Structures are given as structure tokens and as C-alpha cells.
Amino acid sequence: MNMDFNLYMNDIVNQARNEMTDSGYTQLQTPEDVDTHLNKEGTALVMVNSVCGCAGGIARPAAKHALNYDKMPDQLLTVFAGQDKDATEAVRDRATEYLPSSPSFAFFKDGKVVDMIERHEIEGHETMSVITGIQAWFEEYCDEI
Secondary structure: OHHHHHHHHHHHHHHHHHHHHHOOOEEOOOHHHHHHHHOOOOEEEEEEEOOOHHHHHHHHHHHHHOOOOOEEOOEEEEEEOOOOHHHHHHHHHOOOOOOOOOOEEEEEEOOEEEEEEOHHHOOOOOHHHHHHHHHHHHHHHOEEO
């Protein structure tokens, strides 16, 4: 039974990962990946992915549909909480003014976090309200595509 559960969880994790990469996000799986991407000048949206059913079921569609906008960050990035623990911790180390939460979104400019949408702002909220929050960052910090 435990083996079946592990296979089931692997399927869920892989599906959640694929949702993000299929939408154009780059996976960061190591602290070195985080440093490579977040040490660049410019803007970056980081989605902290999670298998949490309720919040994850809102965050992943929001991450995808927020990209239908005239302004975009230079980088779309994702880490997977509970899976890529060291990479997730490396992102969180750059946003110490916020409590760790997953799923969540962090917006970076020149390697520094400027804002975050935390789990409590995702879970129980409409997907559109999360999209609106993400796109407000795009409007404020990003250039036209």
C-alpha cells in the first residue's frame, strides 16, 4: 500500500511540475539554480509550487493565466516546496521578511524580493484575484513585450 501511495504522489508531483514548465516556467531544483537565475539583473516571478490540493489548485492556474498580459517579467521561475527543499530554502532565504508558505508567489527585481503573495492570500480566494495580484506586479515592474 505504501508503494502505491508513493507512486500516486510521484504522479501528482510530476503533473504539478509539468503544469508549470508547460506554461513557460523554468524549474529551479538546486540552490545553484536559484543563485544563477536570481543573481541576474531584471525581474523574476517565482512560483513556489506545492501539491496542496486547495491552494495548489488555485495557484497553478493563476500562474499560467497571469501570463496573458502585455507586460512580463524577464524570468518565470518555479521551485517545488517539499520536493526541491534546498532550492526552495534558497528562494526563501532571499525573502526573509515573509514567512515560508507554499504555494506562494514572490516577485524579484535585481535579485531582491519586492513583494509576495502568500498561501493565505491564495487558499480560499478566487483564481482571478491571484491573477490580478500577479499582473499588478507585471504592470508596476515590467516592460511591454
